[in-house]
Amino acid sequence: MNATARKTAAQSLASPPGEGELYGITELAQEFAISLRAIRFYEDKGLLAPRRINGGRAYTRRDRVRLGLILRGKAVGMSLAEIEHILSLYGDHGEGHAKQLDYLVGRIDAAMAELDTRRRNIEAMLGELGEVRGQLQRTLAAKRRARKK
Amino acid sequence: MNATARKTAAQSLASPPGEGELYGITELAQEFAISLRAIRFYEDKGLLAPRRINGGRAYTRRDRVRLGLILRGKAVGMSLAEIEHILSLYGDHGEGHAKQLDYLVGRIDAAMAELDTRRRNIEAMLGELGEVRGQLQRTLAAKRRARKK
DNA sequence: CAGGTTGTTGACGTTAACGTAAGCACTCGG
DNA sequence: CCGAGTGCTTACGTTAACGTCAACAACCTG
Numbered sequence: 001m002n003a004t005a006r007k008t009a010a011q012s013l014a015s016p017p018g019e020g021e022l023y024g025i026t027e028l029a030q031e032f033a034i035s036l037r038a039i040r041f042y043e044d045k046g047l048l049a050p051r052r053i054n055g056g057r058a059y060t061r062r063d064r065v066r067l068g069l070i071l072r073g074k075a076v077g078m079s080l081a082e083i084e085h086i087l088s089l090y091g092d093h094g095e096g097h098a099k100q101l102d103y104l105v106g107r108i109d110a111a112m113a114e115l116d117t118r119r120r121n122i123e124a125m126l127g128e129l130g131e132v133r134g135q136l137q138r139t140l141a142a143k144r145r146a147r148k149k
Numbered sequence: 150m151n152a153t154a155r156k157t158a159a160q161s162l163a164s165p166p167g168e169g170e171l172y173g174i175t176e177l178a179q180e181f182a183i184s185l186r187a188i189r190f191y192e193d194k195g196l197l198a199p200r201r202i203n204g205g206r207a208y209t210r211r212d213r214v215r216l217g218l219i220l221r222g223k224a225v226g227m228s229l230a231e232i233e234h235i236l237s238l239y240g241d242h243g244e245g246h247a248k249q250l251d252y253l254v255g256r257i258d259a260a261m262a263e264l265d266t267r268r269r270n271i272e273a274m275l276g277e278l279g280e281v282r283g284q285l286q287r288t289l290a291a292k293r294r295a296r297k298k
Numbered sequence: 299c300a301g302g303t304t305g306t307t308g309a310c311g312t313t314a315a316c317g318t319a320a321g322c323a324c325t326c327g328g
Numbered sequence: 329c330c331g332a333g334t335g336c337t338t339a340c341g342t343t344a345a346c347g348t349c350a351a352c353a354a355c356c357t358g
Contacts, residue, residue, distance in 0.1 A: 077226015
């Protein structure tokens with residue numbers, strides 16, 4: 001599959017039946033500055049499930065968003081397994097029963113609690129680094145004063 | 150080295166000459182709920198440098214603090230290499246020249262900026278999860294209304 | 299002094315998250 | 329029709345961060 005194939009596929013339908021733009025793998029790789037291998041790897045792990053067109057992978061906007069979430073999750077320090085859990089919360093669970101929706105809300109709360117813990121840790125580190133910084137600046141100021149300007 | 154050895158070592162000196170309490174490796178392992186192997190591993194990587202007493206490792210309060218920082222760094226999603234950088238900022242750089250202190254402040258600023266980015270990412274995820282949660286709760290409320298209570 | 303606890307040093311195994319390379323298929327421009 | 333470009337699969341290599349296991353030493357206790 002190549003760029004032209006995708007282009008014609010998208011252009012041949014003035015009003016596509018439900019899935020707007022499609023993206024190729026290299027396209028996404030460049031946009032997010034990661035390797036093709038990484039994207040395929042995420043697919044292997046079940047984090048992405050692009051459709052196949054002519055043997056090649058075709059990603060929808062939704063896939064693109066998911067990839068963004070994956071990378072943000074990584075940036076936040078989550079494992080792919082954790083990210084998978086988070087992603088599962090983004091599905092089309094419009095058909096679930098009340099029980100299941102409650103369960104989902106619970107999962108989301110748990111995920112949010114974990115993220116909050118992480119944030120607190122970061123804030124603690126920021127605080128401590130700020131203290132070290134302040135201390136350094138004080139000794140620096142003292143040194144400069146000692147030099148009589 | 151064992152618990153008693155440490156105990157006697159600490160008790161034999163009413164006013165120890167500069168290094169208060171000492172901790173054994175299992176002690177720290179239990180306190181932080183990690184394995185002995187992990188602690189030794191951090192030492193291998195240069196993140197910890199306990200003194201040796203009778204062949205066994207003896208950790209000071211300072212070592213204990215460093216271990217805490219290591220674990221918090223991990224919880225925040227940092228690699229051991231990154232953590233090592235952060236830890237190097239906590240040293241006794243009271244004897245550095247102004248140039249070096251300036252450099253250190255720069256390093257700290259960089260580290261803080263990175264942490265801040267991470268925090269922002271977390272907040273973004275929290276926001277999105279909150280939205281999903283809200284959406285779910287709305288459909289849940291609708292379902293309950295549909296049941297006429 | 300036998301046994302248990304606590305510690306030590308290797309050495310090898312494992313999991314996660316990819317990187318790298320080989321070899322083959324399709325498709326397009328010339 | 330052919331080479332360049334793009335993509336696919338399969339398989340092996342790599343790095344980080346430990347876990348696990350073996351074999352041994354020091355020490356306290358009964």
